[in-house]
Amino acid sequence: EKGGYDYFMLKEIAEQPKAVADTLLGRIDGSGSLTLDEVRIPPRVLREIDKIVVVACGTAFHAGMIAKYAIEHWTRIPCEVELASEFRYRDPILDAQTLVIAISQSGETMDTLMALRHAREQGSKVLAICNTNGSTIPRESDAVLYTHAGPEVAVASTKAFLTQLVACYLVALYLGQVRGTKWGDEIRAVIRDLSSISGAVERVLGTMEPVRELARTLASKNTVLFLGRHVGYPVALEGALKLKELAYMHAEGFAAGELKHGPIALIEEDLPVVVVVPSPRGRSVLHDKIVSNIQEIRARGARTIVIAEEGDEAVVPYADHLVRIPATPTLLQPLVATVPLQVFACELATARGNEVDQPRNLAKSVTVE
Numbered sequence: 001e002k003g004g005y006d007y008f009m010l011k012e013i014a015e016q017p018k019a020v021a022d023t024l025l026g027r028i029d030g031s032g033s034l035t036l037d038e039v040r041i042p043p044r045v046l047r048e049i050d051k052i053v054v055v056a057c058g059t060a061f062h063a064g065m066i067a068k069y070a071i072e073h074w075t076r077i078p079c080e081v082e083l084a085s086e087f088r089y090r091d092p093i094l095d096a097q098t099l100v101i102a103i104s105q106s107g108e109t110m111d112t113l114m115a116l117r118h119a120r121e122q123g124s125k126v127l128a129i130c131n132t133n134g135s136t137i138p139r140e141s142d143a144v145l146y147t148h149a150g151p152e153v154a155v156a157s158t159k160a161f162l163t164q165l166v167a168c169y170l171v172a173l174y175l176g177q178v179r180g181t182k183w184g185d186e187i188r189a190v191i192r193d194l195s196s197i198s199g200a201v202e203r204v205l206g207t208m209e210p211v212r213e214l215a216r217t218l219a220s221k222n223t224v225l226f227l228g229r230h231v232g233y234p235v236a237l238e239g240a241l242k243l244k245e246l247a248y249m250h251a252e253g254f255a256a257g258e259l260k261h262g263p264i265a266l267i268e269e270d271l272p273v274v275v276v277v278p279s280p281r282g283r284s285v286l287h288d289k290i291v292s293n294i295q296e297i298r299a300r301g302a303r304t305i306v307i308a309e310e311g312d313e314a315v316v317p318y319a320d321h322l323v324r325i326p327a328t329p330t331l332l333q334p335l336v337a338t339v340p341l342q343v344f345a346c347e348l349a350t351a352r353g354n355e356v357d358q359p360r361n362l363a364k365s366v367t368v369e
């Protein structure tokens with residue numbers, strides 16, 4: 001049932017190109033527009049939405065953080081992202097013009113369920129992004145956009161995450177389309193890029209052997225840090241979460257711009273630091289700033305593991321290890337940048353003799369608050 005792989009996690013990592021393609025299937029029509037008929041919230045209601053709040057936990061929360069960048073960019077609707085477990089306890093401001101998006105692979109996470117119940121009690125509409133047909137969260141929501149990752153068995157979420165990202169992009173683009181905000185060449189172009197993104201994920205998977213080798217050499221380390229900016233920041237957080245869960249190592253993700261406000265004090269000789277580098281083409285200012293960050297930490301002895309777009313030559317002199325990912329539009333980069341981090345964590349767990357599919361103390365779905 002593991003399809004020839006040693007672990008479900010490896011199988012699920014390998015299934016990502018298909019999971020991504022399946023989640024797009026039937027949702028883009030021949031003219032390159034989105035047809036999300038499943039989102040039963042009428043366009044009239046969607047046009048009146050003046051705030052979006054995303055609630056989720058763990059890996060799904062990281063998908064939500066990335067959704068915020070996409071939603072605000074393509075729709076200009078203010079968007080907040082909140083850990084589901086924090087949400088209702090602070091009496092959030094919600095009304096009928098608020099759209100709450102609840103992201104959950106299992107559809108049974110109690111924290112997320114309680115958050116959406118609270119939102120509906122306040123009159124907000126709830127759209128679920130979920131991987132499990134007929135589970136509680138979609139049943140209790142006003143609408144659902146299913147991710148089509150197929151069953152995810154390993155406790156550490158991989159393919160569900162990539163499909164949650166796809167679903168978030170679809171929602172953001174759809175809202176842009178329905179509301180006419182910024183609708184035009186850029187949205188159309190991104191829909192086209194999304195259609196070919198599964199091939200890019202496949203290409204990354206084909207180049208992972210050096211990442212595995214590197215992970216094995218780090219098995220005795222205590223700490224790994226992850227840095228990113230813009231959508232690379234949630235990717236860094238996701239890389240750190242995977243490493244905590246699987247390798248039981250101290251791992252932290254930071255927004256690279258925050259380094260100088262504290263975390264740079266952690267840098268010491270031979271500390272592995274993974275840096276997710278934004279495309280030099282898109283927000284090139286951010287690219288240049290992160291290249292300076294890499295220089296700074298390397299000057300302080302860090303061992304830099306740099307994840308950068310193919311053709312990005314500026315990072316080469318400062319990368320102790322360089323992992324190449326295909327060029328994508330800025331907002332879509334997490335779909336390719338996350339994959340090496342999953343492989344890295346999985347291999348480190350194996351090298352440390354940990355149980356990959358069933359990490360200690362964790363359950364696949366957390367049905368208690």
Ligand code: M6R
Nearest residue numbers: 058059060104105106109156157
């Ligand atoms: O089923 P959900 O997506 O609601 O689960 C949320 C988190 O519990 C989940 O993502 C968790 O963080 C994973 N173990 C991460 O790999």
